[in-house]
Amino acid sequence: MILYLHFGAPQPDPAYHRLLDMVGEFTPVAQALPPDAALADVSGSTRYFGRDAAGLAALIRMRAAALHGLDVTVGIGPNPLLARLAAHRGEPGAIRTVPDDPEAITRFLAGLPAAALPGVGPATARTLASYGLRTADRIAATPLLTLQRILGAASGRELRERAAGIDPARVVAGAPPRTVDAEHRFGHDESDAARQRAALTHLTEQLGARLRDERQTCRALTLTVQYADRAGQSSITRSRTLSEATAHNPRLRATAHALHGSLGLQRARVRSLALRAGELGDAASASRQLTFDPDDDKTRRIEAAADRARARFGPGAVRPASTAGMR
Incomplete structure (x- = not known):
């Protein structure tokens, strides 16, 4: 059986590595899903520990609470998809199991909102709803060609398989790559898109400053959004690979806004x-596309001056006007 462990909130790199090491004490087959989750295949661990998957999940929860102060949510299922869906269905801080039984899987998926399926964001959910496809069981019962006409060939096939609880993926053991993270929590549920974009601008300023300070660049950017819904709280993650490695605010900001x-x-x-910069590399070895745009050089000079001001007077010394008051 597979455990999907959700740590409740994005974790900084050091804390996340400690959590992954803790999971590794129960099984060597643990896959990092930074910044806030991990997968663990405990099929080979149940006999050694003399406990079933739920028993191991309870041990991991107790260890995480005692050592890290975290109330971990655990989903258990016969594949990573069902384990993840189980973890996200219902209140946080619990253990939920989908048995390895076709009838039990069908019952679990019946009535599951389409938006709960991985890869179905608000826009896709609205498109599906316009065709009356609001739940996983309705999607699974829809002819494949119909879904492909709505979403495209590959996306339609993947969604239909997920709606039926099919997931051929395996848990792949491996340490998480080094990343740089920044997170902004609103004081209340924020529905104003302009304020959301301002927060993203603030996060890219933080990421860019840290990358330049550490003389690093990134080739990938990941955005995680937590939002309120009928189930209480859901999250959605999107990633994008940059055309070239960078540590400069305008490129990071444009990519973050595009993801949003x-x-x-x-x-x-x-x-x-939450924004995560991944695929980090040494800035000294990063290539830069030549440009004849004088504004690009001007922007980089201003950026360098702002970095010097922050180094001398603190991280809040220089910031865009739209991010005033944010921490």
Whole structure:
């Protein structure tokens, strides 16, 4: 059986590595899903520990609470997809199991909102709803060709398989790659898109400053959005690979805003935004596309001056006007 462990909130790199090491004490087959989750295949661990998957999940929860002060939510299922869905269905801080039984899987998926399926964001959910496809069981019962006409060939096939609880993926053991993270939590559920974009601008300023200070660049950016819904709280994650490695605010900001726009959140009540810079590399060895745009050089000079001011007077010394008051 597979455990999907959700740590409740994005974890900074050191804390996340400690959590992954803790999971590794129960099984060597643990897969990092930074910044807030991990997968663990405990099929080979139940006999050694003399406990079933739920018993091991309870031990991990107790260890996480005692050592890290975290109330971990655990989903258990015969594959990573069902384990993840089990973890996210219901209140946090619990253990939920989907048995390895076709009838039990069908009952679990019956009535599951389409938006709960991985890869179905608010925009896709609205598209599906316009065709009356609001739940996983309705999607699974829809002819494949119909879904492919709505979503495209590959997306339609993947969604239909997920709606039926099919997931051929295996847990792949491995340490998480080094990343740089920044998170903004709103004081209330924020539905104003302009304020959300301002928060993203603030996060990219933080990421860019840290990358430049550490003489690093990134090739990938991941946005995680937590928002309020009927189930209480849901999250959605999108990633994008950059055309070239960078540590400069305009490119990071444009990519973050594009990721945000692609989610189609509209009036969603957002609780937090988290940005993660991945595929880090040494800035000295990063290539830069030549440009004859004088504004690009001017922007980089201003950026360097702002970095010097922050180093001397603190991280809040220089910031865009739209981010005033944010921490």
